[in-house]
Amino acid sequence: xxxxxxxxxxxxxxPPRRRAGRPATSILSRTLILETGLRLIDERGADGAGxxxxxxELGVRPSALYNHVAGYPELVAxxxxxxxxxxxxxxxxxxxxxxxLSEWAHHYRAAFAAHPPTIxxxxxxxxxxxxxxxxxxERVVASLGRAGWPVERHLEVLVAVEAFILGAALDLAxxxxxxxxxxxxxxxxxxxxxxxxxxxxxAGGRRAADLSFETGLRALLAGLRVELEELKGxxxxxxxx
Amino acid sequence: xxxxxxxxxxxxxxPPRRRAGRPATSILSRTLILETGLRLIDERGADGAGxxxxxxELGVRPSALYNHVAGYPELVAxxxxxxxxxxxxxxxxxxxxxxxLSEWAHHYRAAFAAHPPTIxxxxxxxxxxxxxxxxxxERVVASLGRAGWPVERHLEVLVAVEAFILGAALDLAxxxxxxxxxxxxxxxxxxxxxxxxxxxxxAGGRRAADLSFETGLRALLAGLRVELEELKGxxxxxxxx
DNA sequence: ACCTGAACACCGTTCAAGT
DNA sequence: ACCTGAACACCGTTCAAGT
Numbered sequence: 452x453x454x455x456x457x458x459x460x461x462x463x464x465x466p467p468r469r470r471a472g473r474p475a476t477s478i479l480s481r482t483l484i485l486e487t488g489l490r491l492i493d494e495r496g497a498d499g500a501g502x503x504x505x506x507x508e509l510g511v512r513p514s515a516l517y518n519h520v521a522g523y524p525e526l527v528a529x530x531x532x533x534x535x536x537x538x539x540x541x542x543x544x545x546x547x548x549x550x551x552l553s554e555w556a557h558h559y560r561a562a563f564a565a566h567p568p569t570i571x572x573x574x575x576x577x578x579x580x581x582x583x584x585x586x587x588x589e590r591v592v593a594s595l596g597r598a599g600w601p602v603e604r605h606l607e608v609l610v611a612v613e614a615f616i617l618g619a620a621l622d623l624a625x626x627x628x629x630x631x632x633x634x635x636x637x638x639x640x641x642x643x644x645x646x647x648x649x650x651x652x653x654a655g656g657r658r659a660a661d662l663s664f665e666t667g668l669r670a671l672l673a674g675l676r677v678e679l680e681e682l683k684g685x686x687x688x689x690x691x692x
Numbered sequence: 693x694x695x696x697x698x699x700x701x702x703x704x705x706x707p708p709r710r711r712a713g714r715p716a717t718s719i720l721s722r723t724l725i726l727e728t729g730l731r732l733i734d735e736r737g738a739d740g741a742g743x744x745x746x747x748x749e750l751g752v753r754p755s756a757l758y759n760h761v762a763g764y765p766e767l768v769a770x771x772x773x774x775x776x777x778x779x780x781x782x783x784x785x786x787x788x789x790x791x792x793l794s795e796w797a798h799h800y801r802a803a804f805a806a807h808p809p810t811i812x813x814x815x816x817x818x819x820x821x822x823x824x825x826x827x828x829x830e831r832v833v834a835s836l837g838r839a840g841w842p843v844e845r846h847l848e849v850l851v852a853v854e855a856f857i858l859g860a861a862l863d864l865a866x867x868x869x870x871x872x873x874x875x876x877x878x879x880x881x882x883x884x885x886x887x888x889x890x891x892x893x894x895a896g897g898r899r900a901a902d903l904s905f906e907t908g909l910r911a912l913l914a915g916l917r918v919e920l921e922e923l924k925g926x927x928x929x930x931x932x933x
Numbered sequence: 934a935c936c937t938g939a940a941c942a943c944c945g946t947t948c949a950a951g952t
Numbered sequence: 953a954c955c956t957g958a959a960c961a962c963c964g965t966t967c968a969a970g971t
Contacts, residue, residue: 618859667852674911
């Protein structure tokens with residue numbers, strides 16, 4: 452309900468008080484556009500952060516944005532990069548590979564969780580080729596190498612863990628009540644399981660998605676640990692390490 | 693390429709040859725609309741399967757669809773249900789819980805993989821409340837119960853596995869080449885890992901996403917198995933089972 | 934009940950014209 | 953180089969009018 456062009460003369464006529472032509476000092480920048488996009492996503496959801504909405508928020512015409520971003524898809528990718536940049540990776544230099552992966556996974560998921568509407572929008576993007584992500588991968592891979600994982604399996608492990616993280620992030624975006632069976636009588640076991648979890652959640656103050664994330668991550672890493680041990684296990688001479 | 697309005701004069705003028713008013717026998721149905729939607733998604737991608745495109749394909753005006761589906765979001769949910777229906781669940785009645793979960797996961801992922809463009813569109817949807825999905829959950833939960841998982845942890849385990857499946861499905865939608873570091877020189881370990889995997893993939897005929905899915909799923913289930921053993925382990929009287 | 938026809942309120946994007 | 957202004961080719965959705 453924006454009160455635009457109401458009565459009178461141009462009362463709330465926010466539109467361009469600026470005249471055409473190149474402004475003395477440039478108004479926009481790629482960074483400004485991306486940050487505004489992320490802010491609007493947070494404030495209004497993914498649908499409230501299109502090219503036109505961002506332009507309006509910046510007091511500019513939509514076409515002006517195209518001087519700094521190639522188009523909407525590129526803008527979305529840029530916003531994802533903005534979020535990815537905030538995922539710390541220094542734990543890979545100080546912790547054992549499995550503990551480091553666990554900490555990383557928590558931060559990774561939290562980075563998206565901080566902007567709920569972005570999850571559906573951004574998790575869908577191909578696990579990009581942008582610079583930030585690649586640098587993150589570099590540290591993960593280095594850690595796996597030091598731990599003794601064979602080099603041809605590094606990406607396999609990395610992507611498996613990342614898949615779980617993204618899936619868990621999607622789950623986080625879903626409403627806690629989304630799986631509520633209501634009063635259906637044809638799924639008794641599910642109903643019992645749903646209620647038992649609900650009671651447990653009510654007791655502790657945690658979200659449903661947190662339980663699944665913690666348990667899944669713990670299991671995944673435990674399984675990977677076992678697999679690495681088996682890879683190294685047949686080693687007949689432990690002193691060779 | 694549906695050959696519509698074939699002979700006669702108005703050759704390519706497909707638009708409404710039908711006059712207004714209720715047709716003698718109704719043309720549309722919810723099922724027909726959903727199946728056409730899925731087909732168009734397969735043929736043209738998610739962007740080529742909007743309300744208007746479906747209407748055109750069915751030789752009908754867009755507004756006619758609203759007699760059978762509430763709107764676009766409901767249509768997308770319906771298409772997801774169409775896909776979900778094809779995921780078999782009978783393995784939960786015949787196999788041990790962990791083997792059943794493994795088979796289920798393979799089918800679940802394959803159901804989406806059969807319609808690549810849908811993955812990004814559908815995986816994003818909250819793990820719905822629709823009837824098919826809930827019935828699927830019922831069988832999973834029943835299996836976990838028989839295996840000895842405490843009832844308040846059934847959904848936790850189920851959702852953890854499902855998160856991994858959906859994350860793996862997203863990975864499947866990404867191009868194999870998407871993680872290619874190109875000729876970057878600042879990520880040597882990553883570059884080596886990428887090339888080592890590429891060589892391995894070239895040898896065997898598999899996709900990158902398959903490796904990560906198999907390894908992640910195996911690890912996840914192995915970890916869950918260990919956790920269940922620990923839960924049951926302290927049992928002082930094995931005969932009580 | 935179930936379709937057409939016309940309209941509404943949006944999109945992202947392009948491009949000439951201005952400075 | 954970087955903005956405005958106007959236009960293009962789309963969307964999903966609503967609703968009166970027809971049968």
